[in-house]
Amino acid sequence: MAVKTTPEYIDLLNEAVEREIQVSIQYLLQHGKMEKLIRKVLPENILLDKTTYEAVGKFLREIGIQEMKHAASIMERIYYLGGEATTRAKRPVVGGSLSEFARLGVKAEEEALILYRRIIDEARKVGDYETHELFEKILGRRRSTSSSSRSTSRSATSHRRRRESPPSGARYSRTTTSPSSTRRWPARSWPSSSTRTSTRRRRCSACA
Numbered sequence: 001m002a003v004k005t006t007p008e009y010i011d012l013l014n015e016a017v018e019r020e021i022q023v024s025i026q027y028l029l030q031h032g033k034m035e036k037l038i039r040k041v042l043p044e045n046i047l048l049d050k051t052t053y054e055a056v057g058k059f060l061r062e063i064g065i066q067e068m069k070h071a072a073s074i075m076e077r078i079y080y081l082g083g084e085a086t087t088r089a090k091r092p093v094v095g096g097s098l099s100e101f102a103r104l105g106v107k108a109e110e111e112a113l114i115l116y117r118r119i120i121d122e123a124r125k126v127g128d129y130e131t132h133e134l135f136e137k138i139l140g141r142r143r144s145t146s147s148s149s150r151s152t153s154r155s156a157t158s159h160r161r162r163r164e165s166p167p168s169g170a171r172y173s174r175t176t177t178s179p180s181s182t183r184r185w186p187a188r189s190w191p192s193s194s195t196r197t198s199t200r201r202r203r204c205s206a207c208a
Contacts, residue, residue, distance in 0.1 A: 003081060003128045010083035012119055013074055013131070018089050019115060020071035023108045026092035027064030030101045031057050033094065056098060070138050077131055112142055 034057035075085035095104050116139045123132035 005081050014086040017074050020067050021089035024064045024067035027060045029094045031060040
C-alpha cells in the first residue's frame, strides 16, 4: 500500500538527515584531532595514556562512519517516498579535549533520541512501517552510542578528579593563593592549646 506523506513529514525526515551528517562530521573531526591531543600537554594526559586516546579515536571514527550510513539510509527512504533529500547540515561543534568530545557526544545523542522517537510516532500515524522499522534500528544503535559516550565522559571526569585530589594520607589545612593559581600546602603540626598555655605559665614563673 502506498504511503501518503505530507511536506511536513518529509521535512521531519530531512531534519534527521541533517543531524546524521552533522554528528558524522563532528565525530570524524574529533578523530582527526586525536593525534594532536596525544602530543599536546593537557591535564588529561597525566593519567590517560596514548593507548586510551587511540582507542577513543578508533571509536569516534567508527561512529562517524556509522552515522553517515544512517544518513544515506534515510535519504534513500525520502527518495522512495517521492521527496527530495537534503545535503545540508548544521555546523558541527568539535571541542578541544577528550572530556569535551564525550560531553558533546552525549548531547548530540540525547537530541537525536528525542527527534527519532518523534519520527517513529509520526511514521506509525501515516502507516509508513518501513520508515518506522528503519528508525527503530537507528534508535537502538543510538542508545548504544549514547551509553558509550557517557562512559567516556565519566572516565575522563574521574581521571581529572583523581589528578586534582591530594595524595592519600596527606594533611591539608591552609590555602595560599597567588594571582595565577591556588595551591594547598601541607599543614604544620602546631602544638595544642593546653601545651601553649603550660609553656606560657612556665615562662611567667621564670620571670618572677
